Structure formats: C-alpha cells, structure tokens
Amino acid sequence: MLYKSKKSKKSNMGSRQLLVISVASACLVLTACNENPAASFNDAELLSLVSAAGLTGDPTTGRTLPDITDAKAQLGKKLFFTKGLGGNDDSACVTCHHPVLGGGDDLSLSIGVGAEAPDLLGPGRFHDMNAVITDGGEFDGGPPVPRNAPTTFNLAMWDQALFHDGRVESLDKIAGANGAGVLGIRTPDSPDITTADPDAGPNLAAAQSRFPITSPEEMRGFTFVNPGTNADLRTALEAKLKAFGGWDVEFTAAFGDDAITHLRIAEAIGEYERSQVFVNSPWKAYVEGDRAAISDSAKRGAKMFFSSVADGGANCTSCHSGDFFTDEQYHVLASPQIGRGKGDDNGTLGNDDFGRERETADVADRYKFRTPSLLNVEVTGPWGHAGGYTRLENMVRHMLNPEQAIDNYDFSQLNPTIQAADLLTNTQFALDQLEFNRTSNVAEVHQNITFTDDDVTDLVEFLKALTDPCVKDRDCLAPWIPDASDTNPDGLRLNAIDNTGAFL
Template sequence: MLAGLLLLGGCGGEGNDKPRMQPTLNERVATLAQQQGISGDPSTGRSIPDIASPKAQLGMQLFFSKGLGGDLDSACVSCHHPMLGGGDDLSLSIGVEAVQPDLLGPGRLHLNTGHHYDGGPTVPRNAPSTFNIVFYDDVLFHDGRVESLDKTPGLNGAGGGIRTPDSPFGVADPDAGANLSVAQARFPVTSPEEMRGFVFEAGNSNADLRSHLEQRLRGTDAALTLVTNNWLDEFREGFEQPTANADTLITYSNIAEALAAYQNSQVLISTPWKAYLEGDRLAISDRAKRGALLFYKSVEKGGAGCAGCHSGDFLTDEQFHVVAMPQVGRGKGDGPDGSEDFGRFRETGDADDKYAFRTPHLINVTETGPWGHAGGYTSLEAVIRHHLNPQQAIDNFDFSQLDPAVQVSNMTANTQKALDQLASLRLAGKSQLPDTVLSDEQVDQLLAFLGTLTDPCLKDRNCMAKWIPDNTIADPDGLRLQAQSSL
C-alpha cells in the first residue's frame, strides 16, 4: 500500500547533470514508514472475533451485568464503557460502593460509608482501554502481571503458556485460558476495589470467588442471589450447545472466554493515519505528516525518538520503562506509607524495574485519557512535555487540572523517587527515554500526528452501538448497567 505514496522524486530527463529535486513531504513520510515496516494496520494475520458472533454477544451481556460484581453494584463496564474510549474518562476509577452505580465517568463518587473512604477514587491505577486489546502479544495490565511466556507475534499470547497472579512469576497458570484476553478476564472480579467488594468471599481464594460466581449464574448458590436468572439459555446460545446443562456450560472458564471474545471484537483501527499509509495523501494534514517524521525519527536524526518505545503498527514495544509519570491516587500499597506504586518491580523483583510501567499503545490515544499509569495528566500536550523533561514537568505540575477528589498529597515526594530512578538508569545507559528538546511548533506537530491515530467511530454513537446492548438484547439477570452521565 505504501507504493501509493512513494512517488519519483526526480524531474525526469536522461542526463546525470541535472540536480534531483528534494523528496516531497509525502515521500519522506512514506520512506520512513517503509523503513520501519509500518502499514498502519495491526490486524494483519490476526484472528479477530466478530461482535455478531454468539460468543461475543454473550460476552457483551456478561460485560454489562452487575451480576458478576460481588455486591451486585459493579460490572466490567463500570470502568470500561465503549462511549468513554473503552475506559471511564477518570484519572482513577471507583468500582464498588459508588454513590450511583450506573453513573459512569466524571461525577462518579465513592459512598461515604464505603470501605477506606477518603473522598477520592478507590482504584490505584488508571483504567486502560479495552479497545484493540486483541493486539497485545506479550503482557496485559500496567505491570504485566498477565504475561505470555511465549510472546509469539500475532497470537494474543496463545501458544506457550500464560503466567497470571494465580501462578508464580515465570510459571504458566494452567487455568489461564487460550490467550491473554481470556486470562485477563479472570481477575477484575477478584479485586475488592473493582468488582469483588469487601464482603463477598472475603478472605477466601480467587478460586473460591470464581466458584461462587459460577453458582450464582447457575442459580445454585445458597442465597439464590439472582431473582431473575436466564443465564443458562444465554450460555447455550453463546456456546452453541442447546442441550448442555448449567454445570457444564456455566463455568468461570467459559465466562472469561466469552468476555474475551467481546473485548477482542473491539477492533477500532480505521484511522486517518492508516488511510494515509494506504494511499490517501489528503487523509492527514501537512502538520501531522511533519509530526510523523518527528515521531519516527531518532533523536540523532533530528526526531523525537517516540518510536523507540511506541513501535510497530500497534505503537508499543510492550516493554516496561521508567518515565516517572505523576504518582497520584492511593498507591498500590508500596513504600513506607503504602502510597507508592513500584510497577513492574512488583512482579519481577528486579531493582531496575522499580517504577517501570508498560508502554501504552497509541491507537485512539486522543480518546483514552487521562493518561499515565495513575491518570496524572488530562492533556496530551502535558504528556508530551513530560517526556521531554520529566523533572521540570513534575516541578511545575499543574494540580488544578485534576479532579479535586484525586489524592495528591504525596505526589511530589513519590514521583521524585521515580525521577531519581530514571536519572540512575540514564546514567547507567539503561533508559530508553531520549533526552529531547522540541520547539512549541514541533510539539504541535506531534499532537497533530497523534490526532490521526483515532478511529472516527469512537465519537459516533451509532457506529459504537454494536458494542452496547440495547432493549432487543436479553438482560439475563435484570442487572444490566444502564450507563448514566453527569455531563
């Protein structure tokens, strides 16, 4: 497809004495993309479920049901709504014990009678978008705690075993499932802050909790929690087994498989950048093209070096880097007072991994903020400027851009520790964060390029409707989250 952009740069004629014209802007971008193997399409060669398939439809019903929440007050969609970029439009989430469980995004508050109430958000990390999760091959979650042991490109983690929090580091979890997305779907229900709550199966194992959820959906739990329960019919349809019984069909392995089919169907990659690389030279502006040159060129060649980590068509190396993004929120229980988050170090124990987090992909990045592992920035420009000079960005951090409820009292001290770690790694030659100086115009060019990475479908309710159940789709337990907004 790049051939459509690679035009002859010469002016014609037979002689060698005529000077060649300088490459056009389009030629320069196309050449750079070709050199880096960029097509704009990360879906090539992938197996992607259709949202219309029975299993993905069942997954959508499960994704929107508060029946998977321990206290019946939260669902997967509480923090990952299709109309909120596959996230929740918050720096940090509130899962269980919300004042209004169906109110999503800004205005969602924690009950003042809730566990550990302090007026702020309860989940310690930013909710990553579920969109395009099918393209991850190595790890999921900010700290990579769900990890493919094989890491074969194009397989979404299938093929060689998957490590999860239920297994030791580096050891495959025999119950992980077929791919990273299936493995990931086993864990939000186990988090007290996200979906489990603080009473449901309190003190018991993840296996106990999942078994209880199986019984709930089968209608065999002691409390007969679900007054309305038509899940067996939906599982029979979803797995295309019309005579199977509940014990056979309604297992947590099948729940996770259906949830993963729904999430993996959320492929949103029809971006202007992709259209441009496929030959539509008017799909993006000249400013964005110059931004692409900055993005893909190394610092040594006059660029910003972004593609050193945001590489390939999925725009991530799936590796872990210390960037020292603002550490806001409650923290993960690390450090002297528990308000820190040690990131990848929590999994590996490697000192170089302290404060390192996975490189996020950048497809649809304009719609997936706030940004950073703790959602510390609410503008992409601030994110870019942080990468240029992390110390200066934290020294001059604008606290007013955050929701006033976000916990920030330890932000400066905790983030300084990450900055010190970054400085040490740079000194040792172990950091991939380039030391870059850009003009305001170049920052604007990068922003323009990032704007070309968003699929217009995200902003179109009709286009996104296929991933949102309406009244024509059965509500098996009467607990479907009906999303509301305060805006």
C-alpha cells in the same frame, strides 16, 4: 502560535481552497511566516521513515479476530455489562471500560464498588462516603483503585502482556517460542512468574478477565466470599449466575449447553473485548497511500515521532513501535504518581507504585510501566498509569522532557478528591531512577528532547490522526452496547448515564 494552530485545525474541516485562503491570510496578519505551510509536505521523506520502521498501517494483519456478531462475543457483551458479576450487584466490567468513554472510564483513577450512583460513569462518579460503613472497605475519600483504567479497544493486538505491570503475560512470547499454548500464560494465580496458569484460557483477554471480579475495590466488594480464595469466589459467581435462571439460554447459544463455568465466562468476555477492533484511522489511510488523509501538522508530528534524536526527531517510535505503537516492554517515564498507590514504600509514605518491579522483584525494574499503544489515544485519557495528565498535550510534553513537565505540573487538572499530596515526592523518586538509568546507560532509556510549542502541537495532531472515527460516534459503537433488543438475563444490566443524567 495559538492563532496558527487554530487555523490549521479549521482547515482540516474545510475545503482545500479554504486552507489556502486561510493560511495566506494568517501570513498577512502575522508579521513573520518562517515557513510556507502552503508548500506541500515532503511525503517521500516521511514515508521512508515509515517503511524503515516496518509499518503497514494495519496492526490486524495476520490475526484472526472475532466479530461482535459472533455468539460468544454476544454473550460476552451481556456479561461485560452485568452488575451480577459484582459481589454487591453494583459494579460491572463496563463501570470502568465503557465504549463511549474510549473503552475506559474517563477518570484518572477508577471507582468501582460503593459509588454514590453505581450507573453514573465518567466525571461525576464518586465513592459513597457511607459505603465505608456498610461495606467494610478502607476508604480515604479518594478513588479506591490505584491505577488508571486502560482501554479495552484493540485488546486483541496485545501479544505479550496485559496490565500496566504485565502481570498477565504470555510465557510463549517472552521465551520467543513459536506456537501458542506451548508454555501458556501466567497470571496472578500462578505460583511464580515463570509458571503458567492452567486456567488462563485461550488468550490474554480471557486470562485477564478472571481477575477484576476478584478485586474488592473493583467488583467483589468487601463481604462477598471475602475472605475467600479466587477459586472460591469464581465458584460462588458461577452459582450466582446459575441461580438467576436467565443465563442458561445465553450460555447454550454460545457454547452449546447450559453449563455456566468461570472458564466460559472468561472466554466470552474476552471474545467481546477482542471484537473491539478500531484501527481505521486517518494515519492508516495515509500509510496505505492516501496522502491527503492527514494534515501537514500531523505529518510534521509524525516525522518527529519516527525520526532519531540525531536527526532532530523525538524517537518516540523507539518505544511506541510498530503499527500498534508499542514494544510491549517496560520503561521508566516517571509519569505523575497519584492516588493510593500500590503500598510500595521508597521512604516513609507507603503510597508509591513500583510498577514492573512488583512482578519481577528486580530492583532494575523499579518504576517501569508497560508502553501503551497510541491507537485512539485521543479518547483514552486521562493518561499515564495513574491518570496524572488530563490533557493530551501535557502528556506529550512529559514524554519529551519528564523533569520539565513535573516542574511545571498543574495540580488544577486533577479532580480535588484525588490523593495528590505526595505527587511530587513519589514522582521525584521515579525521576531519580530515570536519571540513574540514563547515567548507567540502561538500554532503551528515555532521553530528553529539545522542543518548541509548535512541535507539541504537531505531535498532538499526529496522535489525533491515530483515532478511528468510529470511537467518537455513538451509532458506530452501538453494536458493542446492549440495547432493548438484547435480553437482560439477570435484570442487572448497567445502563450507563453521565453526570447530566443522559444515557451513554
């Protein structure tokens, strides 16, 4: 099996002739060839599934998206990369959402303020043991942030909700009311979950970007306007940016005058993120008509992804639906619960995370998390709301059969500083909830799938076909990363390095 999958990987890179030769020799070497990989895949069958699923290949259809060269996106880029928005000048948005790291941080759980080396991102980023003394934060040696940082790539494609638990969400979309701005967006600043936040701004991205700055672990630290309300904090940051002096000209270029307001900061950051559109995948080319754009293995994976369980498929598309591969709804999948948790308590531990229930206060939503998009999923790991899987293949196995995946869970995949002692206990509560939902016939509940190792290989190949090559190419990502030609308005730009000291 391994041999076969290696061969098919190699054939992706080689010419078609090489494919035929290598497949033929593989069949000679292996005693049994239970299928003929050289025979062309039945594209018509897959394409009818694709059309039944209503896909066009392009999730940007019908959307007006900003370009990274727009003045607001350019300002947003500089704001996204400045540690000046951090309370102690040591953490920026990019700390956990770097384009070269798939729009995330390549860590299971994020480390924001108080890092040993603030500009070192990705593996090798650790919290400074001494920062607990200088910065007053509670620190247990592991990552201080309780969830995995999702990618900012393709953020503009989300219509309903942001965050794993949807705590920034469009009330318009939920109500089904057409016409943006009728009901607005609710955020953690809203008094309850049906009331819009009047300061949410023009879109979900802008609304969301007003919150990481308020989080002590992510950007604020434990002493900057702390204690203090979110409003106090934002006013203090406006004054802080103003005092640097260098931002006036930047705000004027983007907004026409030099007023530095928290609403403008949020809108500009949102435009930068919304310009990160990376959807030109081989899969898109395939759906649009290029039958040779993806491998036969990826096609078999796609067939499984889109086929119903009754037809021998895995029905992944029941949740990962549409061209953006998400229904934007919440489901129990019981992916590994690691880290500090959200302070939820299902027994005695107090380090659990109840997910969507935290927002709705409805126990039926316990352990539900938002369905992630799968575009570029190859580069957005670790996977799951707490980053419990560091290999995509393991995440796929979990999606096929969560109980079996947790039974076989490999702790060695986690960085040893991660709080994982209660993984099995907490995750078992979520598995029990999943089983309860199954026996109670809850709508859209996950069903276990019978599968082979080849199926996993094929599904992973399909998921890799959802990668826009740009996200693996530093030169292609360059427009989203400030360089020497960009001003550095407060001298606090985060010029990220990796654990070898190389610039990202």
